[in-house]
Amino acid sequence: MYKVADKEETKSSLQQIVNWSKAKYRYRTFESDRQIPTRSKILYLVHQGAVKLMAKSNFSGNYHLEEDKNTPEQPQESFLGFVGEGQLFELVDGAKFEINAYAQIDETSVLWMYWHELDNWPNFRREVFAFFRFQQQRKLLAIATLSQRNTIDRLYGFLSLMIEEHGIAYTNKTQPNQANGYYLPWSITHAEIASAIGSTRVTVTRLLGELREQGLIDTYRSHYFCLPPKNP
Amino acid sequence: MYKVADKEETKSSLQQIVNWSKAKYRYRTFESDRQIPTRSKILYLVHQGAVKLMAKSNFSGNYHLEEDKNTPEQPQESFLGFVGEGQLFELVDGAKFEINAYAQIDETSVLWMYWHELDNWPNFRREVFAFFRFQQQRKLLAIATLSQRNTIDRLYGFLSLMIEEHGIAYTNKTQPNQANGYYLPWSITHAEIASAIGSTRVTVTRLLGELREQGLIDTYRSHYFCLPPKNP
Known part of the structure; x- marks a missing residue:
């Protein structure tokens, strides 16, 4: 699994960030299935455990077609993917979706920061960049898969x-x-x-x-x- | 549309990069519908025009089900999205897909560089980072849409x-x-x-x-x- 701060030279940055986030009350541990409160423009790091991302859609009610009446009730939320230990996420709401994060397992710990705070840890920032670059590629493959x-x-x-x-x-x-x-x-x-x-x-x-x-x-x-x- | 180097302070970086890429033969202009040769681990910038990303799937032949025989012939390639002027892309092949780029319109110009070469333009690198961060959010919304x-x-x-x-x-x-x-x-x-x-x-x-x-x-x-x- 692709992780940030997995190399020797950035492990100490990660430890610093964990200490910093705990001191600033930006570190929280969740039980399985609990929703993780998120805001836009904040970067979240999964320090332990795993997070599940779900999208709640606001499509229904936009239009009413004959055929829709026959389809079973739309599921409330759709599963988007997991964010594992050492991985990052940032959520944004679109006009048609609300994206939420949930702890997948017990003892899931998440820390968060504003983006500009990354400047305090240049090595770590570089890994965050590499992670989003990697994610962009994975998401292209996911889109190609869902288009089948x-x-x-x-x-x-x-x-x-x-x-x-x-x-x-x-x-x-x-x-x-x-x-x-x-x-x-x-x-x-x-x-x-x-x-x-x-x-x-x-x-x-x-x-x-x-x-x-x-x-x-x-x-x-x-x-x-x-x-x-x-x-x- | 979200573009890199759209601000006054990075426009000169962009001009430098365009000059640099032309001097190094890393700048090419394509006619509409022409495939843009790409390699993995290279960053591409659309300087003019627009690029269309398509995925060719290798699914067929993996398994044979009764119901597959009734579905019409699978389209060769599926459309993934556009990359507009001032936007970036990097392609990677998955086990099941080959992702290709095509010029969407005439006079589409693309330049490319290795990732470490970004270090020459720190301002620009910061914008590239912001672009991939933005893209990650857009792609989550695309995945949520395709899961409907x-x-x-x-x-x-x-x-x-x-x-x-x-x-x-x-x-x-x-x-x-x-x-x-x-x-x-x-x-x-x-x-x-x-x-x-x-x-x-x-x-x-x-x-x-x-x-x-x-x-x-x-x-x-x-x-x-x-x-x-x-x-x-």
Whole structure:
């Protein structure tokens, strides 16, 4: 996973920033599923745990079409992605969305700062820059994935991107000399996946079955999604 | 539209960079629809004109499902977005996509540099940073839009985001005192829109009719999409 302040020379900057944010009451720890209060123009760093970003849409009510009456009730929020330990986020509200952050797991700690305060830590600022550069590339791939017409392409692409970005290596115990697979270390429900890829829970469940049968997606310890090791 | 080097103090940096890139043969002008050769880890600046980003997917062939046989042939490339004058891009290939850049209009000029070369222009580097920060926010909104289950929400959201980001103000000639509307200064086909939002050309054409009837999307000078002025 891509992290800021992962190198030796910036680890001390990170420690300074953590101390600074605690002294300024800009450091808070959340239990699982608690919403993290956010404001625009502030930079948030996930120091421990993981954060889940969700978008609440204000589309409904803009227009009324015959066909809309047949679609099931729109889910309230759609899943946008995770922000892991050592990663950053900044939220902005669009005209049509309110984007919110939630602690994904217990003991999720977040610190925050104004952008200009980054000038105090030039090394760290450089890593923040590199992180946003990296994110921009990942988001282009996410957009390309969500533009796919077949739901199974969006589903497989979405899970692959998430596991590529946040996955943790595991070894197949029965064949310890084989290549590693990668698993996503957080739970995500079929309903959340459906909200991310514009589908329904029922369809996601069915298509996950297909992907599993073909050995493209698997589960690790029964509730984490994983990409199986590539056959040599 | 958000541009780098739009402020007085960075305009001279931009001119220096243009001169530098020309002297180093890192400046090229393209005719409409020509592909712009790109490499990873290089930063591209659109100096004049506009660039269109497209993703070619390698999904097909990964798996074969009954239902896939009924879907029409997958479009070769999906439209990801525009990069306007004074904006930047960097492309990366994912396992499942090849992302390409094309000149959207004649006389589109692009210059490029390695990332470490940005250190020569600290003011400009700061603006590049701000641009990627801004882009990260825009892309989160794009992802939220594409996660919508109803095609009309994706369509209306996609066009709104594009016009918000790249739109040019126009005044209603018959009521010059009214608020401005905004139009997208480049043509985009219904097939390109369909490829961006995971739909078909036929559906896009039909839903655009619905949005037009409700006064949510209009066309300016008959072939540019626009958001009509908001009624006071």
